[in-house]
Amino acid sequence: MEKEDHEKFRDTIGTIDEEGKRAWVFPKMPKGKFYQYRKWVSYFLLVILLVSPFLRINGNQFMMFNVLERRFSIFGFPFWPQDFHIFVIMMIIGVVFIVLFTVAFGRIFCGWMCPQTIFLEMVFRRIEYWIEGDRGKQIKLAKQEWNAEKIRKRITKWVIFFIISFIIANVFLAYLIGGDLLIQEITDGPQNHLSTLISLLIFTGVFYFIFAWFREQVCIIACPYGRLQGVLLDNKSVIVAYDHKRGEREEGRARFKKGEDREELGKGDCVDCSLCVKVCPTGIDIRNGTQLECINCTACIDACDSIMEGVNLPKGLISYNSEANIENKEKFSFTPRLKGYTAILVILTGVLVGMLFLRNSVEANILRLPGQLFEHKENNIISNVYTFKLVNKTSKDIENVRFELVSHEGTIKLVSHDKFTVPAQGYSEGTLFIEIKANVLKDDKERIKIGVYSGDKLIESTSTSFLGPRSYR
Numbered sequence: 001m002e003k004e005d006h007e008k009f010r011d012t013i014g015t016i017d018e019e020g021k022r023a024w025v026f027p028k029m030p031k032g033k034f035y036q037y038r039k040w041v042s043y044f045l046l047v048i049l050l051v052s053p054f055l056r057i058n059g060n061q062f063m064m065f066n067v068l069e070r071r072f073s074i075f076g077f078p079f080w081p082q083d084f085h086i087f088v089i090m091m092i093i094g095v096v097f098i099v100l101f102t103v104a105f106g107r108i109f110c111g112w113m114c115p116q117t118i119f120l121e122m123v124f125r126r127i128e129y130w131i132e133g134d135r136g137k138q139i140k141l142a143k144q145e146w147n148a149e150k151i152r153k154r155i156t157k158w159v160i161f162f163i164i165s166f167i168i169a170n171v172f173l174a175y176l177i178g179g180d181l182l183i184q185e186i187t188d189g190p191q192n193h194l195s196t197l198i199s200l201l202i203f204t205g206v207f208y209f210i211f212a213w214f215r216e217q218v219c220i221i222a223c224p225y226g227r228l229q230g231v232l233l234d235n236k237s238v239i240v241a242y243d244h245k246r247g248e249r250e251e252g253r254a255r256f257k258k259g260e261d262r263e264e265l266g267k268g269d270c271v272d273c274s275l276c277v278k279v280c281p282t283g284i285d286i287r288n289g290t291q292l293e294c295i296n297c298t299a300c301i302d303a304c305d306s307i308m309e310g311v312n313l314p315k316g317l318i319s320y321n322s323e324a325n326i327e328n329k330e331k332f333s334f335t336p337r338l339k340g341y342t343a344i345l346v347i348l349t350g351v352l353v354g355m356l357f358l359r360n361s362v363e364a365n366i367l368r369l370p371g372q373l374f375e376h377k378e379n380n381i382i383s384n385v386y387t388f389k390l391v392n393k394t395s396k397d398i399e400n401v402r403f404e405l406v407s408h409e410g411t412i413k414l415v416s417h418d419k420f421t422v423p424a425q426g427y428s429e430g431t432l433f434i435e436i437k438a439n440v441l442k443d444d445k446e447r448i449k450i451g452v453y454s455g456d457k458l459i460e461s462t463s464t465s466f467l468g469p470r471s472y473r
Contacts, residue, residue, distance in 0.1 A: 013220055013293060015283050024142070025216060025283040027125070028135040028275070032302025041112055042122040049115060053174035054183075059395025059424065065175050077356070078393050078425065082363045086355045093348045098225075100341040102232045104332075105320075106239030110225065111297035116210075116218050119168070121281060121297065124161060124211045131157045135278060161212045162204070169203035216282045219295055226292045233290065235323040236335055240296045242276075242287045242318050243326050256311045269313050276300035276318060286318060362398065362422070363391040364452050364462040369431070374467045380438045382468045389429040390452065390460075392422040400455045403432065407449035408466075410436035434466060441468040 017023040052063040057076030064073040072079040072087055079087050098109055110117055131153050132138045144150050173196070174182045185193040210218060219226060233239065247253065247270035249263070256271040270287065277285045279300060282293040286300045304318040324330040366388045375383040392398050399421045403412040414420070415431040422428045434448070445467055452460040 015217060015220060015293075022217075023283065025281065026135045026138045026142070027281045027283075027299070028278040028303075029125075029129050030279050030297075030299040030302055032306060034298035034302050038112060038298065039122060042118045045113060045115075045118055046122070049118075050171055053171060054179035061178055061180075063175060064178055066177060068176070080363065080391055080393060082391060083359065083393075086352065086359065089348060089352050089355065093345065093352060096341060096345050096348060099228075099232060100338065100345060102228065103234070103237060103341060104338055105296075106233060106237050107226070107229060107294065107296045110219060110223075110295035111240075114219075114295075116223075117295060117297065120211055120215060123164060125281075127160055127164075128157060131160075158212070162208055165207040165211065166200070166204045168207045169200050172203055172207075173199060216293075220282060220293050226295075229290075229292055234337070235327075236330070236332070238320050238322050238332055239290060240286065240294060240298060240301060240318065241290070241321040241323065241326060242270075243316070243321065244287070244289075245326060247287065247317050262313075269308070269317055271307060271311060273307050275303040275307055279303045290323075360460055361392075361394045362452065362460040363393065364450075364460045365389045366403075366432075366450055366462055366464045368465060368467070374469070376438075376469065377435065381435050382438050382441065382466075383433050383435045384466055386432050386434060386464065387429065388432055389427060390422050391427045392424060395424050397424050398422040398454050398459065401428070401459075402453050404451045404453060405434065405436075405448065406451045406461065407447075407463075408436050408440055410434060410440070412450070436466065436468075438468060441466075444468050444470045 015023050015025060053061060055062040060076045060078050061073045062076050064071065066072065070081040070084075074087075074090065101108060128138070132141055141150060141153065170182065170186075177196075182196075185196050190197040214222075246268065248268040250266035252268055253270040253272040254262070254267045260267075262269060274285075276287070277283075279302075280286065281297060281299065282295060284291050284293045286294065298320075301318050301320075305315040308315045308317055322330070322332060325332070366386050369385045369387055372385050375385075377383050388403075390398075390401065400419050401422055402419050403414070405412060411434075413433045413435070415433075420428055420430075434450075436448075445465055447463050448466045449461060449463045451458050452462070
């Protein structure tokens with residue numbers, strides 16, 4: 001059976017034409033209450049995004065994701081490879097949090113908080129409006145021959161886009177290698193850090209490609225989050241929705257005529273102005289229902305409300321609403337599904353808090369040197385050789401570090417010196433010997449406990465195995 005006309009839109013996406021080619025989207029500049037709210041939220045998040053890799057709390061970078069060295073810092077809390085399980089829990093909590101809000105409020109994260117949307121809609125497109133004008137002028141310029149005006153506007157736009165992409169690339173790299181290190185390498189000069197310069201140029205090219213050309217295709221094609229809507233949304237989810245009952249009624253949409261009673265005539269409140277389509281940054285018609293391209297940006301809400309106000313009809317034809325409320329007037333409720341996700345989120349958050357409280361600021365690892373057996377020394381002493389590594393997760397040096405045996409009588413001798421310093425946000429490693437009298441050993445392989453001291457203060461304890469001869473069991 002051939003599909004009805006109003007369902008054909010589901011066979012393709014809004015940015016692809018009938019021939020399968022890219023249909024360039026020229027959205028009209030949105031105006032209205034929600035757009036103002038989004039601007040304030042976007043600028044606030046932009047400040048956080050740009051400042052975070054250069055802001056320090058207790059000597060730690062506010063946000064850092066150093067994948068190469070496996071060092072992370074989130075909200076000023078440093079995480080090392082030894083804390084990877086905590087980092088994983090934090091990432092899972094983030095995913096569950098987004099899933100919970102998607103089930104409840106649809107793709108609100110995409111429209112209000114996603115860096116892709118914020119940069120594209122609040123930075124790059126606003127610059128485009130400033131240089132090329134609104135939707136009509138942009139369409140005219142695109143069809144125009146390459147004369148002096150078009151060349152001037154396009155080159156100006158491309159240069160500004162490149163500069164902003166370069167700034168974003170610097171911030172992105174600061175998240176990866178650290179803000180202080182990036183500033184130091186910039187101060188030293190690019191000729192002394194060619195690898196950093198090459199990385200910056202690559203990132204700049206990627207960001208320029210995304211924001212100057214690929215644009216909304218990231219949300220529609222590349223981002224997997226949009227595809228998750230199909231399994232996360234239900235008819236009770238609050239999304240940007242068109243009230244088709246009010247908008248269509250018995251006679252459907254119709255152009256507005258002054259003085260007519262549309263409700264009495266059976267005409268819907270939708271005056272078929274298509275302004276909601278023109279302002280959509282992904283090129284869809286919200287009147288067709290929920291679509292994967294919709295990022296809940298609210299541009300169509302502001303556009304429709306302005307038209308309703310102009311023709312003296314109630315606002316809210318397009319609004320944050322649920323299908324259940326539109327169809328059956330069912331108000332939003334805390335469904336069992338939402339309760340389940342909330343319970344998981346609370347449990348995971350509790351586990352994370354517990355892990356953070358139990359987390360040590362110093363990590364100690366002492367391991368027997370591979371391939372080495374014990375040594376039988378004078379006075380019936382058994383000696384084992386070990387390698388140690390101490391990780392200092394704090395922002396201060398730990399001085400006068402020494403080791404002591406806690407579980408057995410014996411001595412610990414460092415190869416280099418008896419005491420040393422573990423640098424802030426760094427580590428120290430070396431070799432040591434543990435010597436225990438043979439008559440103290442009860443087995444040929446025992447677990448021994450070692451205390452790590454800074455002066456007279458115990459800062460960490462660890463255990464390892466100690467080998468002895470079988471004859472002393």
